[in-house]
Amino acid sequence: MRHLERRKYLCVYLALALASLVGEPARPQEKHSDGVIRAITRVVNVSLVVTDRQGNPVRDVSKNELILLDDGKPQSISFFSAVDNDQLVPAPPSPGADIFTNIQSGHAAPPSVTILLFDMLNSKWTSQAYGLPRVRRFLRQVQPQDHIGLYLLNDQMEVLHDFRDDSSNLVAAIQIYDEEHSHHAVRPAALEAQTVDANLDRFLSGKERPARYVIYGDCTPNGSCQDKAATASAITTTSLEEIARQLSPIQGRKTLVWVTDRVGDLSLLTDNDLDDYLRAWRKEAGFNLPSALRNKNGGDIERMVRLMNSAGIVVYTVDAQGLETEDLDFRNTEDATRVGTPTEPVENLIARIPEPDPGLLELASRTGGRAFFNRNDLETGIRRALDDSRFSYSLAYYPDHGKWKGEWRKLQVKVNRPDVTVLARGGYFALPDSRPLPPKNRFEFLSEVAASPIDSPQLPLAVRMAASSGPKGAEIEAHVHLNPQPMLTFQDNGHWKGSFEVVFIQLGEKNKVLNVTNSDVDADLDAGEYAAILQKGWTLPTHLPFLPGATQLCVILRDKLSDNVGSLHIPLAATPPLSPPTSAPAIPFHERTNLLTRVD
Numbered sequence: 001m002r003h004l005e006r007r008k009y010l011c012v013y014l015a016l017a018l019a020s021l022v023g024e025p026a027r028p029q030e031k032h033s034d035g036v037i038r039a040i041t042r043v044v045n046v047s048l049v050v051t052d053r054q055g056n057p058v059r060d061v062s063k064n065e066l067i068l069l070d071d072g073k074p075q076s077i078s079f080f081s082a083v084d085n086d087q088l089v090p091a092p093p094s095p096g097a098d099i100f101t102n103i104q105s106g107h108a109a110p111p112s113v114t115i116l117l118f119d120m121l122n123s124k125w126t127s128q129a130y131g132l133p134r135v136r137r138f139l140r141q142v143q144p145q146d147h148i149g150l151y152l153l154n155d156q157m158e159v160l161h162d163f164r165d166d167s168s169n170l171v172a173a174i175q176i177y178d179e180e181h182s183h184h185a186v187r188p189a190a191l192e193a194q195t196v197d198a199n200l201d202r203f204l205s206g207k208e209r210p211a212r213y214v215i216y217g218d219c220t221p222n223g224s225c226q227d228k229a230a231t232a233s234a235i236t237t238t239s240l241e242e243i244a245r246q247l248s249p250i251q252g253r254k255t256l257v258w259v260t261d262r263v264g265d266l267s268l269l270t271d272n273d274l275d276d277y278l279r280a281w282r283k284e285a286g287f288n289l290p291s292a293l294r295n296k297n298g299g300d301i302e303r304m305v306r307l308m309n310s311a312g313i314v315v316y317t318v319d320a321q322g323l324e325t326e327d328l329d330f331r332n333t334e335d336a337t338r339v340g341t342p343t344e345p346v347e348n349l350i351a352r353i354p355e356p357d358p359g360l361l362e363l364a365s366r367t368g369g370r371a372f373f374n375r376n377d378l379e380t381g382i383r384r385a386l387d388d389s390r391f392s393y394s395l396a397y398y399p400d401h402g403k404w405k406g407e408w409r410k411l412q413v414k415v416n417r418p419d420v421t422v423l424a425r426g427g428y429f430a431l432p433d434s435r436p437l438p439p440k441n442r443f444e445f446l447s448e449v450a451a452s453p454i455d456s457p458q459l460p461l462a463v464r465m466a467a468s469s470g471p472k473g474a475e476i477e478a479h480v481h482l483n484p485q486p487m488l489t490f491q492d493n494g495h496w497k498g499s500f501e502v503v504f505i506q507l508g509e510k511n512k513v514l515n516v517t518n519s520d521v522d523a524d525l526d527a528g529e530y531a532a533i534l535q536k537g538w539t540l541p542t543h544l545p546f547l548p549g550a551t552q553l554c555v556i557l558r559d560k561l562s563d564n565v566g567s568l569h570i571p572l573a574a575t576p577p578l579s580p581p582t583s584a585p586a587i588p589f590h591e592r593t594n595l596l597t598r599v600d
Contacts, residue, residue, distance in 0.1 A: 047312060104164050263363055319371075404433075484500070504516070514550055517544060
């Protein structure tokens with residue numbers, strides 16, 4: 001497996017259904033037998049939508065009106081706030097020509113985010129053909145001031161439109177599409193000046209290359225089918241991880257609208273106990289059974305659950321099959337009978353109406369979203385998700401049950417007033433402490449992050465860049481500035497400790513890996529040093545050989561204890577000269593730099 005080959009990582013069909021299911025750490029202090037105190041307080045975040053009888057948002061709910069139950073036990077709400085998406089959040093100013101950051105900068109954005117994910121990988125071709133015109137119909141309703149991301153899931157995930165930008169580009173793209181497919185011989189002058197986004201145009205025109213790993217019908221236990229299904233599952237799981245990392249710093253409602261006709265088999269969730277499932281996959285890994293596919297990659301599933309958990313993403317599932325009254329066997333080639341023939345009477349019609357994938361219903365229910373299926377107006381479901389995000393509430397609480405073994409815990413949120421409807425997540429997996437990746441998966445994990453089209457702001461970082469001449473030729477000077485506080489999670493005799501790494505990957509054309517270098521950091525700070533870095537952060541200067549053919553530098557910051565990451569892709573085409581840097585604060589850690597594997 002090539003380290004940067006996109007999305008060829010082993011995961012499970014079920015990973016999607018597990019995705020957004022829950023409350024994940026934030027940090028109480030747990031004392032270990034060796035006298036070391038680890039800062040681990042678990043907090044569960046919940047996004048609420050409260051509507052009246054007409055479906056309009058209720059904007060005056062107070063904390064005192066809420067009743068929160070965790071497995072039937074009342075909980076004390078520690079944080080509560082309203083989220084008004086009409087109030088834009090000011091963004092920090094752009095950092096400058098020689099400074100790059102994975103934090104949004106330069107323009108204001110709404111506090112809540114909606115991403116529309118059109119799935120060509122897990123949907124049948126008939127569903128894709130039906131769903132795309134409905135997506136076009138929705139885009140015709142979008143206003144320039146709306147903020148909505150448009151992502152495509154194919155053999156790799158592609159960002160067609162970034163949610164951080166307003167929708168002017170989307171509005172222009174659908175206008176151009178409509179005009180080019182109308183009967184006008186000449187495009188109006190108002191559209192002549194518009195620049196056509198090639199990726200958007202290809203998608204809207206239905207010219208996307210079909211996914212190679214689509215599975216039509218049930219996957220019988222043969223090698224090629226299972227390999228294909230494993231790859232498709234891995235691509236989907238990895239893409240969901242990337243979205244979760246991207247949305248993790250956002251404080252408001254985070255909505256994923258998933259246009260697909262299936263998200264996987266939910267049979268493994270019937271017991272609602274993730275810990276039992278994770279133990280099962282470890283025992284059954286390597287068994288040559290039809291069920292082995294779903295049981296051999298529990299580590300990826302666990303990471304997926306934790307990411308979606310902590311991000312608190314709400315999933316709206318929109319069944320791309322639309323409304324059907326009879327299956328004409330386009331989707332089922334194994335049964336050639338027709339309703340109304342002597343072998344199949346008309347009264348069997350109801351039994352032949354396609355049912356929505358159970359995962360679509362379960363995923364929406366568990367994450368606090370809605371499921372839209374068996375209807376012709378798919379765009380209504382997409383619009384409803386966007387409308388729900390316009391005004392919502394956020395609450396957080398610290399569970400007091402003390403049971404963190406992977407069990408599913410049911411959540412109920414009620415508003416003490418009549419004639420209102422509350423939309424909230426159905427529960428969460430009470431996950432134990434996270435474990436670092438086994439060494440054999442580290443390169444795979446870093447490759448996944450580096451290959452992503454999305455920079456991860458899970459751990460914020462900024463890099464000051466320049467090119468210079470060294471004794472062996474051109475060099476890259478990279479001064480990485482970070483705040484290590486989220487990674488310093490252990491206290492030992494008044495010292496704060498943590499372990500992380502900064503990885504530099506030079507990429508050439510087509511994401512070819514030219515060089516990988518890392519700096520491992522074992523931090524050990526006394527109280528004074530810890531207080532200082534809270535104010536100033538840390539700056540790590542690094543010199544790298546500037547390799548011929550390098551087009552971009554990927555910088556990854558990874559916490560070794562949690563696998564939280566921050567990533568940043570920096571173009572190398574025109575790296576400016578670097579003025580003499582100001583003296584960086586002393587860095588009390590042991591640093592060592594290694595040359596890792598070069599992939600040709």
